[in-house]
Amino acid sequence: MSSVWTKFRSIAAVSALAALVLTPAPANAELAVPKTAWPVCDDFRVDFCIESVSIQPLGSKTALELKWYDSGTAPEVVAEEPVSIPGEELVTGPEVITPGETATFSFTLPAAAPKQALSVTVNGVGVLSGDTKGAAGATALNFSVATAATDQGPGAIAVFVDADGDGKFGAPERIALKSYQVGSPSEVGTGIDPVAPGKALAGRWTHPKWDTYGLDAYGYDGLKIDLSAANAFTNHLFFTAYPVVADETNKTFLAARQSNLQMAANLNMDDRITIKVRTGEIITGVSIGIANSLKFEAVAGTAEVGGSLTISGTPVPVPQITNMKQCEGETSTATAVVNTMQGFVVVENDDMGFGVDGLSGRLSVASNGASCGISTPVWNDETETLQWQAGAPHFEPDGVTPNKGFYKAVIPANDALLLWGLADPKKAVTALTISVVNENGGPAVAVSKIAYLHGNIIIDVTGFNFSKPKIQIKKAGNFKGFVKAKTIKCVDPVTKKTVTFNDAYGCPKAPEKPVQNFVTDKFAGSASSVNATIKKNVSGYLKGFIEANKFVCTGVYKQGASAAEMTLAKKRADAVCNYAKSLDKTLSYFAEAKPSSSAGYVGKVMVTMKNES
Known part of the structure; x- marks a missing residue:
C-alpha cells in the first residue's frame, strides 16, 4: 500500500x-x-x-472518439455533406487580431430569418463595442472587438435572434458564430507550411467523419x-x-x-x-x-x-x-x-x-x-x-x-x-x-x-x-498571516502510520474524493428559507470541499406528493443553492427536486458537490 x-x-x-x-x-x-x-x-x-x-x-x-487504424487501413468513409459552424458565413471579419488592436466585424441577417430583435456577445479574449443590440426589423449590425497589448488566446462572436419574441436570447436562438484568435500570426498558427509526408508511421487515430467535420x-x-x-x-x-x-x-x-x-x-x-x-x-x-x-x-x-x-x-x-x-x-x-x-x-x-x-x-x-x-x-x-x-x-x-x-x-x-x-x-x-x-x-x-x-x-x-x-x-515581506514552523505529528491517511515532521508548517492532506454528498437539516413545516442551522450546514460543506467546482441541490419530497409539495421542495433546493452562491460565486450551481421512498430524507435538501476539473 x-x-x-x-x-x-x-x-x-x-x-x-x-x-x-x-x-x-x-x-x-x-x-x-x-x-x-x-x-x-x-x-x-x-x-x-x-x-x-x-x-x-x-x-x-x-x-x-477516434479509433486506431494500422498503416494501410482506413475507416469506411461516410458520405455526408460537410458540416460547418452554423452561421459562420454571416459574420465577416478577421480570423486573427494583433494584440493591442481593434478589429471590425459585420453581420447580415439572412432573408428567411425572423425579423426580431438581435443581440451580439463575445466569449473569450476581447471587449465588444458598437451595434451589440438590434431592434426588431434590423438586418445588419456592425461591431468591434478591442484587445489589450498583452492579450493572447481565442475568442468567439455569437449572434442571437429573439425568434419567439420573449425579449430573451437563449442558446437555441443563436444563428451565427465567428471564432478568432488574438496574437501574432505565428503565435496563432496561421501561415501554415504546406503539409508533406515525413517519416513512415505505424498508423493513426482517426474517424470516418474526419473530413466531414473539418478536422482536415x-x-x-x-x-x-x-x-x-x-x-x-x-x-x-x-x-x-x-x-x-x-x-x-x-x-x-x-x-x-x-x-x-x-x-x-x-x-x-x-x-x-x-x-x-x-x-x-x-x-x-x-x-x-x-x-x-x-x-x-x-x-x-x-x-x-x-x-x-x-x-x-x-x-x-x-x-x-x-x-x-x-x-x-x-x-x-x-x-x-x-x-x-x-x-x-x-x-x-x-x-x-x-x-x-x-x-x-x-x-x-x-x-x-x-x-x-x-x-x-x-x-x-x-x-x-x-x-x-x-x-x-x-x-x-x-x-x-x-x-x-x-x-x-x-x-x-x-x-x-x-x-x-x-x-x-x-x-x-x-x-x-x-x-x-x-x-x-x-x-x-x-x-x-x-x-x-x-x-x-x-x-x-x-x-x-x-x-x-x-x-x-x-x-511577501509585508504579509503577517503565515503560520510558524514547528514539530508536528501527522497520520498518513492511507497507511494510518504516525510520522513526525520537524520544522514544518502543517500536515499533508489526503486527496479529496471527486464527488461528495451531504444532507441538510430538515426544514420546519412549510418553510422554504434557510435558517441559521442550515446556513451552518452549507458553510461547512463549502469549507470542507474547497476543490469542488459544482454544487447541486436536490429538494426531497415523498412519493405521491402533491404539486404544492413538489414546488416547496424545489424552493428549498433553490434557497440552499442561492445561499451557497452568496458565499462562493466561483462554483456552478443547479437546483432540482426529486421524490424519495425514505421518510428520513423528506423535507431536507441533498447536496452533491463535484470536482469536475
Missing part, C-alpha cells in the same frame, strides 16, 4: 523535436516502466498502453500519440501528439512541413485533444504540459487493478530549434514556430522523488517554452522560493519578432501551507509575490497574476520574451 507522502524537486524537460535532458538515475527496482513507445491497448496489451484518443473542436458539443483543415488525416519513458534511465513519462497524413493506399506518415521534412506540421490550436492511457501501478505526481487549458486526471493503480491517466489540452505555438546554440543569448533565433502538444509526467512511486515531504503530487505546470528547457518548480529551502524556467530562442524565424511566452502553474492549497505556511490560500494575492527575471539577470516585462480557485493557487505569467526567463514566487 502506497503512502500519500510525496517529495519535490526539479525535473527539466525539453521539446521532443530537440532533445530531452534528464540527469540519469537508476529507476526504482520495484517499478518497471516500458522504455519504448506505448502501444494501443488490446486484449493482449492491457497496461502501459494507449486506451483512447478523442478530439473536440472548440465550440462543438461533444468530443469525437490543417492538412492532416489523424493523430499519432508518442508516449514512453522520457529516456532509458528513468520511469518518468513524456508524450507528444503528432499530425499524420495518409497516401492513396492509406499508408501513414508524419505530417511534416514541405520546407523541413524532419519537422512536424502545425496542429490545429482550436482542437482539444484528450488522451487516456493505462498506467499500471504508476502513481503520477507533478505534470508539465506544453499545451493550453491543460488538465491531468490520474487514477492510481494497484498490483490487482491498473491505474489510468487522462491528459487533455489544446496545442500551443512552440519555438523550435535544430541546435542548442539557438538557446544562447538574447539574439538567438528559432528555426520555426510549431503548434504542438506535449507533456511530461513525474512518476512518484520511483526513487527520483521530490525533496519536500508531504506535497500532494497534483502540482501542474503549462508553458510554450519547451525547446530550450522547461522545469518544474525548484524549491530553495533557505529562501522559501519556488523558481521555474521556460526556454526558447529570443526571436522568431524572421530574426525580428520576439518570441512571447506564457507560464501557468497550479499549486494545491495544502501544498502552499507546507511550503510557505500560508494557512489561508484565499489570501495568496497579497501573501505571495511573483517576479520574472530575464537571462541577463534584469527584470522582464510580463503580466503576472495570482488567484485562488477551487482549492488551488493559480500562478499565471504571460507576455514575457524568451530566451530563458526565470519565474520566482516567494513570501
